[in-house]
Amino acid sequence: MFALAAALLFVLALIFQIAGVAVGTVVTVTTLGIAGLLCVALHLMGVGAGWTLKR
Template identity: 45%
Template sequence: MLAIIAAVIFGLALILDLTDASIGDVINGGTLLTAGLLCMALHLAGVGTSVRAGGWRRSRR
């Protein structure tokens, strides 16, 4: 989930960078780039994933 959020943030940052626009005084391309990198780092660290004791498959017997 965090990887999808990071992809959306990176896409928005790319569009803002290509158009030389910004969203207010605080949020610009660099801010969105940093937020996207933070989401990717959290995703790679395993934050937000759920690990079940039985694995991801359940057998029905």
């Protein structure tokens, strides 16, 4: 799930970079890139990999 979120953040960052768009001072290409890297790191750690029911 985090890998999908990272891919979406990277696509948004790429589109913002190509179009030269910035949404305020908080959401920039850099913040989207860092958020994407955080999602990749969480994915590689195994967070959100899935839940199993123990019976």
